[in-house]
Amino acid sequence: MKKLVILASGSGSNAENIITYFKDRDVVQVTCVLTNKASAGVLKRCQRLAMPAFYFNRHAYDNGQLLKFLASQEIDFIILAGFLWKISEDIVNAYPNKIVNIHPALLPKYGGKGMYGSHVHEAVKANNETETGITIHFVNENYDEGNIIFQARTKISMEDTAETIAEKVHALEYEHYPKIIEKLLGNG
Numbered sequence: 374m375k376k377l378v379i380l381a382s383g384s385g386s387n388a389e390n391i392i393t394y395f396k397d398r399d400v401v402q403v404t405c406v407l408t409n410k411a412s413a414g415v416l417k418r419c420q421r422l423a424m425p426a427f428y429f430n431r432h433a434y435d436n437g438q439l440l441k442f443l444a445s446q447e448i449d450f451i452i453l454a455g456f457l458w459k460i461s462e463d464i465v466n467a468y469p470n471k472i473v474n475i476h477p478a479l480l481p482k483y484g485g486k487g488m489y490g491s492h493v494h495e496a497v498k499a500n501n502e503t504e505t506g507i508t509i510h511f512v513n514e515n516y517d518e519g520n521i522i523f524q525a526r527t528k529i530s531m532e533d534t535a536e537t538i539a540e541k542v543h544a545l546e547y548e549h550y551p552k553i554i555e556k557l558l559g560n561g
Contacts, residue, residue, distance in 0.1 A: 375449040375558045379406045380456040385415025387454035394551035472512035477542045480508040484517030494535040507545045
């Protein structure tokens with residue numbers, strides 16, 4: 374059985390989607406969810422789903438305690454689901470091509486530090502793009518620069534707002550992210 378840990382910083386809708394997707398599959402186990410934000414909505418979702426969830430602070434992250442915890446879990450992959458901190462070089466080196474992120478745009482466009490959530494959708498709208506989408510990629514030591522695994526696109530129109538663009542992107546995330554994770558684990 375393959376084991377995953379999910380890292381999330383926000384509401385946790387993608388984390389919940391992944392947990393639910395793998396809940397009744399014998400080949401993959403989500404062992405826990407980790408968050409760097411004590412007030413993150415993902416903690417309430419995990420409580421409702423009976424999924425172990427833990428908060429860690431910057432000190433634990435910077436001093437290798439998170440890496441030690443990950444090693445203790447004997448995980449196969451780390452899945453980022455709205456996790457906003459840059460992954461440390463120590464963690465990247467410990468899990469080469471085993472850390473996966475989803476970005477709410479078609480990288481390399483609209484990537485990098487500060488480009489997440491509504492910031493991305495507002496930039497897409499401001500630039501009058503005719504399409505956007507999602508990028509699932511491996512994580513390296515730079516924001517949004519790891520090798521691309523998968524992209525999905527959606528058309529957008531002049532009438533779309535940043536909010537409606539976000540809805541279209543979320544639909545792509547929910548549809549594709551768990552399936553791509555499953556394929557990466559050799560089970561899809």
